Amino acid sequence: MRALTWQGTKDVRVETVSDPEIINPRDAIIKVTSTAICGSDLHLYDGVIPGVLAGDVLGHEFMGEVVETGPKSTLQKGQRVVVPFTISCGQCFHCTIQQYSCCSNSNPAEKQDMSATLYGHAMAGLFGYSHLTGGYSGGQAEYVRVPYSDIGPIVIPDHLDDDKVLFLSDILPTGWMGAENADIGPDDTVAVWGCGPVGLFAIQSALVMGAAQVIAIDHYPHRLELARKLGAKIVNFRETNVREALMEMSGGIGVDAVIDAVGMEAHGFAIDNMIDIVKQKVGFGADRASALKQAILSVRRGGRVSIPGVYGGMTDKFPLGALMEKGLQVRSGQTHVQKYTKPLLEKIEDGTLDTTFLISHHLPLEDAADGYTNFHDHQNEWTKVVLKPGMARGSTNTGTTTSKEYA
Template identity: 55%
Template sequence: MRANVWSGRNTVQVENVPDPKILNDRDAIVKISSTAICGSDLHLYDGYIPTMEKGDILGHEFMGEIVDVGRGVSNLRVGDRVVVPFPIACGNCWACRHELYSVCENSNPNAGLAEKMFGHATAGIFGYSHLTGGYAGGQAEYARVPFADVGPLKIEDGLPDEQVLFLSDILPTGFMGADFCEIQGGESIAVFGAGPVGQFAIASAVMLGAEQVIAIDQFDYRLEMARNRAGATDTINFDEDADIVEQLKVLTGGRGPDAVIDAVGMEATDSHGVLHAAERVKQATRSESDRGGALRDAILACRPGGIVSIIGVYGGLMDKVPMGALMNKGLTIKTGQCHVQRYMKPLYERITKGDIDPSFIVTHRLDLGQAPDGYETFKHKQDECVKVVLKP
């Protein structure tokens, strides 16, 4: 089969690789109909996530048709159309029983690596380094899905792929970011980053009843999408408005947002010249893994007693986190890789009812063989790119 593989920093290529096979009774094989390039894939592409190996198959957002199942999978049949969540979860451990699927205790065969990095193991993740299990990803013609009796969501209607594909990751991730904000109705929510996850965080905050949703980004075309498609009430272009914290205070009557969502993560770009330049140097020389501009501003901008929701991916360490502001303002931080299986079915129901149509973020559709071009277009924001869908 064809698959998009990691070949080194800033290099991917489509190669012929062996077809996946059933290895465990709880496995399934999916013939992939649609897959996507995620913003967190760029962290792999840029070389900031350790333990990648040449030839690793990328991709953790995919869906398709079941073509084979192991003997232990009774809830799926050959021919079923499914969306596959990016965290691989056993369904039986303490974490899974508490719906904390992205920290499943049993699905990461390389748990020791993750423990050295984070103190505890994460769940296995498709196509996301050997730190998260070394599983082959879904930017391919076929994929093996472990614990298939727990993960995949069956799609039983005629909705097009692009309306349900993002249930695999970024729609639940954006929704979880808004859910963390404890929205009851009438709140002011700021969202750092108007990429795909940020767009869905904005749309979810609106859907949950926030009165004011402020989108922050440096690209006007993404801010326009945030306002016209996701429902943001206000936008800030930080290339034009250098003091984001002050701008957020102005927009919220001096108090600051009730909650702030960081949908950016480890490769943040901000306008604080010297500090940003220093962090770029540290990251490039691998003396610091993450850039913290968005997170720092989120902490400084959030009103006292508010919530900082972190759904952008961070991989390791960063300097200059304003712990004094965090503690003295009494902020609550909520974060994590998304527990996708918790949110898939409720969000699927919202899609079928017409509450949200996630396909609005798709700007580029390419053949799988064009994946290298897709990565470059997505990384460099060429041609007003927001989201790339690949068709095997």
């Protein structure tokens, strides 16, 4: 089959690799109909996530048709499913309390030491996201083996096109959980750093949850305009002093809750962030956390800090004193996707949530490398890239489409 493989920093290629096979009784094989490039894939592309090996198949946002099942899978051939990026057994302590991204069993034992050394406990398995998370092949491919297929995938009704439901795999639940972790109340002012896909879904989710005011912070004009259309007020951090603006917009108290949807490769010209950029490029492993630092300093005393943005290492000059002295609550983590897919699917079906507005480009899987380059280098215009296996090479579509166009 054809699949997008990592070959080194800023070097990804579509190559012919071995077809996946059923290994365990709960497995299923999915023929991919749509797969997306995620902002967190760019951390792999930039070479700042350890444990990625040449030839690894990338991608963790995907959906498709069931073509083969193991004897203990609950799926049936021909069903359309969206697959969560988190691989979860459904039976361990964490899964039984719906902490699916903390699963104890999905990361193979021989790989657990890698992440346990870094984080104190082993990470759970994730699709296409380094050997720290199990070394599983990802979904930017024609076919994918899905472990624990009786727990993860959600069956999609035929009347919903791929574009409407694909993001149930990751960024919609991630934005929703990011807003949920901010513990939003009806009178709250919420600030969201980053108007990428997760940030935009966090903004949409916060408004659906009843926030009185949502403030979007970024520097890309088009992304800020998308946030405005959702109902957010906007702040361009290259034109405005963010902390001063937030104090003014919150009546001098500070915002009630902050959501860091940026993560480890934050932009910004603060001296500590510039130093972190250099350290990250030369391999010192310093996460660029300027957005998180600014969020902690901007939230009101007694406020809430939600961190859906991805961090993978250490960060310098962290405002720990502000965190403690202000009495802040912090919640973070990889998304417990399986907890959210069913209720969010219902919100898509009844029109409460729209997931298609941020798609800027559809590309053939064969052009995935070009998709990575443009998504990385032209983030204002390339807001979200959906890859379509089977789409003729050289074809490019902007905006949303139906999966039937690429049958």
